[in-house]
């Protein structure tokens with residue numbers, strides 16, 4: 039067992055989502071940090087990003103090398119040929135994707151990526167689609183989990199007579215993939231409808247607004263219906279864009295119970311984040327399931343559960359060494375810091391899309 | 398600058414005005430170009446790089462063109478047309 | 493002195509914009525199209541000129557066979573009716589008729605075109621909102637299946653059938669909300685309002701019309717297969733209702749077209765292969781719903797319904813490409829590269845809503861940069877691609893634009909330019925011209941000049 043754990047500590051692990059805009063960081067940098075801080079880790083961490091300004095590509099304390107990937111909209115062939123190129127240089131053992139938009143491509147390419155020698159722990163395409171915004175309620179309601187009432191619409195005329203059908207303001211107006219806003223009256227709703235439809239297409243989803251506390255959970259689905267290493271967090275302060283500024287680990291039995299049901303119902307495989315609202319009656323409503331670790335994943339490690347490490351152990355059929363019951367009351371405060379990039383590294387990233395391992 | 402008579406070559410006046418700005422550019426063989434004054438960086442293709450290097454050395458358009466014609470498979474017409482367009486790009490970026 | 497000269501490339505410098513698209517995918521210049529179904533693009537351009545439309549007979553046949561297989565392996569009987577408006581070149585229609593497809597027409601012109609090609613009236617479905625008395629009379633006499641669009645048409649058709657004393661089977665077109673598409677409520681009878689039911693009752697009371705078919709077309713480029721599930725459910729529910737209450741016995745459900753092709757819709761964020769369902773996924777959604785919804789009906793001994801598909805775009809789009817050549821280049825004031833092509837929106841109507849694939853026909857050297865591709869028209873909206881990453885191009889370089897098989901050869905414009913030739917590459921590698929390039933005599937042949945306007949032009953010195 040010892041030798042095997044040692045082996046994991048020597049792996050080369052690629053992590054995507056190296057973006058970290060000061061107000062909205064991607065999860066990749068936090069995942070890299072979780073791995074880097076494992077005692078005795080001597081492997082390499084390869085940061086993968088989409089933009090020259092992704093700081094994780096340059097942070098030598100977190101990543102040994104950084105590469106740019108083509109945007110998901112460039113298509114799966116482009117992604118595969120880029121991964122092939124990177125693989126020839128880095129000999130990656132495990133890839134941990136951290137952005138929603140890349141998961142489906144990676145599921146489609148799973149065989150080819152495995153043939154390159156890279157392991158991943160991903161959900162299946164069906165599992166992934168069950169949690170699409172326009173299907174989530176169907177699935178959740180089947181297993182007895184509430185979701186905010188939702189309806190797809192294709193015409194903005196809905197907003198003028200929706201009160202008759204029981205839809206009262208404020209309402210949430212959402213795109214199929216991304217983007218959402220709260221409308222307090224028909225005019226705002228129609229504005230949101232057109233703005234979102236122009237970018238994300240039809241239909242538009244209308245959702246009842248649940249007022250209450252947002253509670254989040256992250257963990258790993260083992261693919262057999264079991265949720266491993268759950269850590270729960272409540273945001274304690276948010277930025278003006280609603281992103282976490284500070285958050286604290288909690289132990290919320292209602293949230294845990296719902297997440298266990300979801301993971302069992304989906305037989306989810308891989309990392310996930312469950313976002314729920316608890317209203318003033320203490321009822322829980324499922325808002326979203328994200329198919330990846332959240333940006334606050336370092337809090338999980340700090341409170342006793344190093345989930346990215348556990349993912350590596352699962353992939354290598356090792357006992358889970360870094361999971362202990364998390365301690366409630368651990369606080370994180372998010373802050374910004376400048377990463378310094380030399381002109382040479384900047385040039386390399388700009389011209390070749392890479393910062394290779396320093397020799 | 399002499400404004401008394403028309404320039405011999407449409408690019409004479411460009412070089413007269415921009416030769417100092419051109420000289421400050423840091424050129425790298427990878428095609429990476431850095432302007433230390435503005436902090437802006439660029440990518441230039443190999444033939445563009447060749448022209449930039451020649452323009453940093455001298456301000457005589459005819460000599461630059463001669464040099465290119467000796468080394469590259471290009472007609473004088475095409476070269477002039479391309480050089481003009483290149484100078485338009487540089488004008489915009491080196492302001 | 494003889495030393496080998498180095499290759500020249502147009503010099504170019506691009507400022508780095510941080511926080512925008514990066515180019516790190518496939519190595520630049522690696523991806524190009526030299527041949528179409530084995531025929532060299534250069535040879536095609538030499539023989540037939542530029543621009544040039546090129547159809548692949550093989551691809552067209554493969555597509556329709558794949559569609560048929562996807563559906564017939566799940567449900568039978570299935571009829572595919574070729575939606576003429578999508579591409580009514582005779583060679584395209586004839587290929588599909590050889591594969592067994594019927595004709596779906598939406599105007600007197602299309603009806604006449606199908607008949608002239610040799611399609612029997614009994615294999616024509618006549619759709620659309622515009623059918624005048626003369627063409628309706630012809631259809632009734634010849635026995636085409638008319639899809640009634642509105643009440644005026646219903647009454648006119650009833651009168652014609654009575655006058656001619658011909659018992660006529662008809663289909664009505666329905667529209668309704670699916671929840672996944674924008675309702676095309678201007679075509680056919682609305683279900684929710686009861687207009688469709690009224691029409692069925694009215695036909696039930698007619699001595700000469702028999703309501704035998706239900707049809708709907710819920711939209712085009714439909715990416716969510718659930719739209720079809722709802723469509724089939726609604727058609728089946730309505731069928732049960734009118735079979736009970738309007739003396740109808742339905743023989744076919746026509747679910748229209750709308751399957752998406754592998755084309756990138758502008759503004760669509762995800763890659764095409766992730767949003768466009770496969771033919772099997774469409775077939776699954778449709779056939780499984782149909783089987784469930786008609787199980788009881790079949791148990792009652794009623795005849796099995798024929799499933800009719802009118803898929804257009806998904807059958808022909810990727811069977812045709814447009815080859816176009818660069819005629820000029822221009823650096824735009826904002827620094828982007830731009831090229832003037834010899835084909836624009838006059839030939840490529842679908843450029844208004846698609847980002848077509850554009851590939852060079854040789855390996856291009858140099859750094860890719862943001863590029864605009866303009867057409868040849870003196871109109872500001874004539875843009876083939878608003879933004880595409882391409883290495884520098886030279887005058888004379890050709891580009892292959894794809895897929896272009898759907899709606900371009902029917903919606904193209906003869907505006908200031910001649911329309912070019914269309915060739916078809918056959919399965920044996922031979923090439924036929926299936927529509928020759930237009931010339932001045934063609935265009936002028938429609939016109940006549942009054943005698944007093946002939947000559948005697950009075951230009952000042």
Ligand SMILES: Cc1ncc(COP(=O)(O)O)c(C=O)c1O
Pocket residue numbers: 575578596619709711712713748749750751802803804805806898
């Ligand atoms: C009645 C009808 N059937 C079939 C089609 C073909 O549609 P598609 O090319 O989207 O398959 C159309 C297109 O508008 C149509 O209106």
